[in-house]
Amino acid sequence: MTTNLMQAVNALETLYPLRYAESWDHPGLIVGDLCDPVDSIVFAADPTMDVVEDAIASGANLLVTHHPLFFRAVHEVSGLGVHGAIVNKLVRAHCGLWVGHTNADAAWRGVGMAAADAFGLQDQQPLKPIDDPSTPHAVGLGRVGVLPEPISLEQFAQRVAAALPSTQYGIQVSGPKDASIRTVAVLPGSGDSEFARVNALGVDCYVTSDLRHHPATDQMQQAIYESRMRAEGIALGNGDAQTRPVLINTPHSAIESLWFRYALTDVPDAIELISGSRPAARWNSTPTDPWDFTI
Numbered sequence: 280m281t282t283n284l285m286q287a288v289n290a291l292e293t294l295y296p297l298r299y300a301e302s303w304d305h306p307g308l309i310v311g312d313l314c315d316p317v318d319s320i321v322f323a324a325d326p327t328m329d330v331v332e333d334a335i336a337s338g339a340n341l342l343v344t345h346h347p348l349f350f351r352a353v354h355e356v357s358g359l360g361v362h363g364a365i366v367n368k369l370v371r372a373h374c375g376l377w378v379g380h381t382n383a384d385a386a387w388r389g390v391g392m393a394a395a396d397a398f399g400l401q402d403q404q405p406l407k408p409i410d411d412p413s414t415p416h417a418v419g420l421g422r423v424g425v426l427p428e429p430i431s432l433e434q435f436a437q438r439v440a441a442a443l444p445s446t447q448y449g450i451q452v453s454g455p456k457d458a459s460i461r462t463v464a465v466l467p468g469s470g471d472s473e474f475a476r477v478n479a480l481g482v483d484c485y486v487t488s489d490l491r492h493h494p495a496t497d498q499m500q501q502a503i504y505e506s507r508m509r510a511e512g513i514a515l516g517n518g519d520a521q522t523r524p525v526l527i528n529t530p531h532s533a534i535e536s537l538w539f540r541y542a543l544t545d546v547p548d549a550i551e552l553i554s555g556s557r558p559a560a561r562w563n564s565t566p567t568d569p570w571d572f573t574i
């Protein structure tokens with residue numbers, strides 16, 4: 280039996296329901312003829328030209344990415360722009376493009392859970408829960424969990440760095456190296472919009488990406504101030520005199536790419552259940568963050 284693109288899309292959207300997507304997001308099938316066969320899938324963080332050309336050259340007929348090709352409305356897909364050129368290249372090669380963005384962030388065994396698992400978190404719950412009575416699993420953006428035993432911030436940062444695909448600029452850490460880390464919130468992708476939610480939880484560490492100078496500075500200055508007040512017996516914030524949460528800033532695409540460790544198995548399994556045929560699957564782990572070198 281041969282799987283067609285419609286069957287592959289049905290499998291993907293069972294695993295990563297589009298209803299989980301944020302209101303501003305538009306994931307799902309971006310390019311593809313629903314009748315085309317799917318026997319080879321490539322997973323990648325971003326649908327860059329290099330990634331698309333690699334997928335086509337390998338004979339793949341479906342590219343699954345985390346980041347969208349289009350973040351905003353478009354009015355043409357001509358060769359005048361790189362996005363139009365990518366669409367035309369995919370169409371000519373009969374290679375579909377499906378995007379799992381914030382819907383995959385929130386799904387069970389999705390982006391947030393994959394990162395939290397990779398960092399060793401137990402007893403996890405979503406950071407920003409979604410109520411879905413159709414699943415027995417706790418779903419939603421991000422994850423909050425605990426480490427089996429406390430370790431220092433320096434040790435935990437080393438664990439995070441080791442779990443991520445290698446990039447040119449590594450991770451950045453804000454907080455005392457010897458801070459004790461047990462409770463952790465993880466939000467793959469841009470996360471400074473969720474500082475208030477994370478602060479209310481009183482976790483020891485927040486792992487996310489794209490932390491901007493002013494929000495991160497304000498966050499850490501407030502955390503340091505509250506810890507000093509608690510040391511003087513004035514109850515501000517959560518817990519003892521430790522500064523919390525300390526921050527770990529990760530490369531955006533690297534932390535989100537951890538999802539593919541699950542998707543490489545989960546997606547072919549789901550497609551096989553629907554069509555009776557199992558496609559090959561490969562992860563193009565080439566870094567797609569926009570920075571090529573540091574000085």
